[in-house]
Amino acid sequence: MREMPVLAAARFMEVADQRLWRMLEYYIQKNLKHWDLSTVKKLALDETASKRGRNYVTIFLDMDKVHQPVIFAVPERGKATVKAFSCFLKQHKGQPDQIAEGPVTCQ
Numbered sequence: 001m002r003e004m005p006v007l008a009a010a011r012f013m014e015v016a017d018q019r020l021w022r023m024l025e026y027y028i029q030k031n032l033k034h035w036d037l038s039t040v041k042k043l044a045l046d047e048t049a050s051k052r053g054r055n056y057v058t059i060f061l062d063m064d065k066v067h068q069p070v071i072f073a074v075p076e077r078g079k080a081t082v083k084a085f086s087c088f089l090k091q092h093k094g095q096p097d098q099i100a101e102g103p104v105t106c107q
Helices: 006-013 017-032 079-091
Strands: 043-050 055-062 070-074
Touching (some): 043 079
Antiparallel strands (some): 055 070
16 A cells, blocks of 8 residues: 555455455554554644645654654644544553654744
């Protein structure tokens, strides 16, 4: 799934895309059980819109990581995404209080 969209991969392998989504979800959840976010200190987030601003995705990044910095993504925007990330951080041994730096805002 790194190289092409799920639907394209499903067509290439001649299987239903829902099957690939289930497999992807299974392995992601299996991997997430072992995540340790206790070292996250610097955080950035980005809200990105697609389809003329109707679909939003918010991505949270660990700024100390050079490779694979994305630690959380949610298909929303606004305060709810920060609350969802805070819960995710707590579930994976992190503490919101430990975030020493956040995104720099322009005045």
